[in-house]
Amino acid sequence: MTPITHGPLPVIDLLDGAFAAIRHRPRTLLSIVAVIVLPFAFLEGYLSRGVLGGAGLGDVFDDPTLIQSASGQGQFGGLIVQLLDLAQIAIVGVPVSRVIGGWLEGKETGVREALWYLVRRGWVVLVACVLNHVAQAIGFILLVFPSLAVMLLFSLTSPVIALEPHHGPVEALSRSWRLVRRRFGSVFAVVALTGIVGYGVSNAVELLPGVVSLIIGTDRAWPLISVAAMLSSLVLMPFTSGAMALLYLDIRFRTEGLDIETRLRNATRETDGRF
Numbered sequence: 001m002t003p004i005t006h007g008p009l010p011v012i013d014l015l016d017g018a019f020a021a022i023r024h025r026p027r028t029l030l031s032i033v034a035v036i037v038l039p040f041a042f043l044e045g046y047l048s049r050g051v052l053g054g055a056g057l058g059d060v061f062d063d064p065t066l067i068q069s070a071s072g073q074g075q076f077g078g079l080i081v082q083l084l085d086l087a088q089i090a091i092v093g094v095p096v097s098r099v100i101g102g103w104l105e106g107k108e109t110g111v112r113e114a115l116w117y118l119v120r121r122g123w124v125v126l127v128a129c130v131l132n133h134v135a136q137a138i139g140f141i142l143l144v145f146p147s148l149a150v151m152l153l154f155s156l157t158s159p160v161i162a163l164e165p166h167h168g169p170v171e172a173l174s175r176s177w178r179l180v181r182r183r184f185g186s187v188f189a190v191v192a193l194t195g196i197v198g199y200g201v202s203n204a205v206e207l208l209p210g211v212v213s214l215i216i217g218t219d220r221a222w223p224l225i226s227v228a229a230m231l232s233s234l235v236l237m238p239f240t241s242g243a244m245a246l247l248y249l250d251i252r253f254r255t256e257g258l259d260i261e262t263r264l265r266n267a268t269r270e271t272d273g274r275f
Helices: 011-024 026-054 057-062 065-104 111-120 122-142 144-153 157-163 169-182 184-216 218-256 258-274
Strands: none
Touching: 011 026, 011 184, 011 218, 026 065, 026 111, 026 218, 065 111, 065 122, 065 157, 065 218, 111 122, 122 144, 122 157, 122 169, 144 169, 144 184, 157 169, 157 218, 169 184, 169 218, 184 218, 218 258
């Protein structure tokens, strides 16, 4: 039995459904995430070498000027790391949503098929991601709240790209906007709760490696930072992407009757198979 219920669910059950999705096909979902986040984790660790100029805390205590000399490189590396984090969230969401959405039709999507779909639709994902964050940046310049609203309104873009393959990047963003407007409160709750879970997991996984790297110096400990980032992503990405995929389906169940449509289509298919 798959975690897809073919009907609307409360917010808490959507989050529980994301964990159920991981338990249902752990190898498939974790393999997809691992293939995508491994290069991102390596880059994040490598770019972290600029923190404190690669020096450890002992070196900084001996020579405080190291902080000033390393500030420019560290800020640039931190900005790139943030951009990489934003990109991988959008990218991972597509194949994970593809796998989960397939269960609605009784289809099992394998790792290779899901990743190949991502490759074919990669340009849509990247363009939509850029447009999304440009819009968020404009909203942030105007006021903080418009940026948050834009983030929420575009939060279903990856599931849209995964499960409505006829949409281009602008259409996918517009489709997400329309869906979220119908259930804005639920979307806010799911995003907030997944963010809280993500914050706790990231701190738990990355705290010790981060402290060790600061003590011995990031120029020597950056592989440890990469491993921590990889482990954090392996735990977080399937859960977050799964929750957003289930939320996308839930909104369509509630507002478009997708559950009824799917049951009728599946019943027709079964009937045709008997004759």
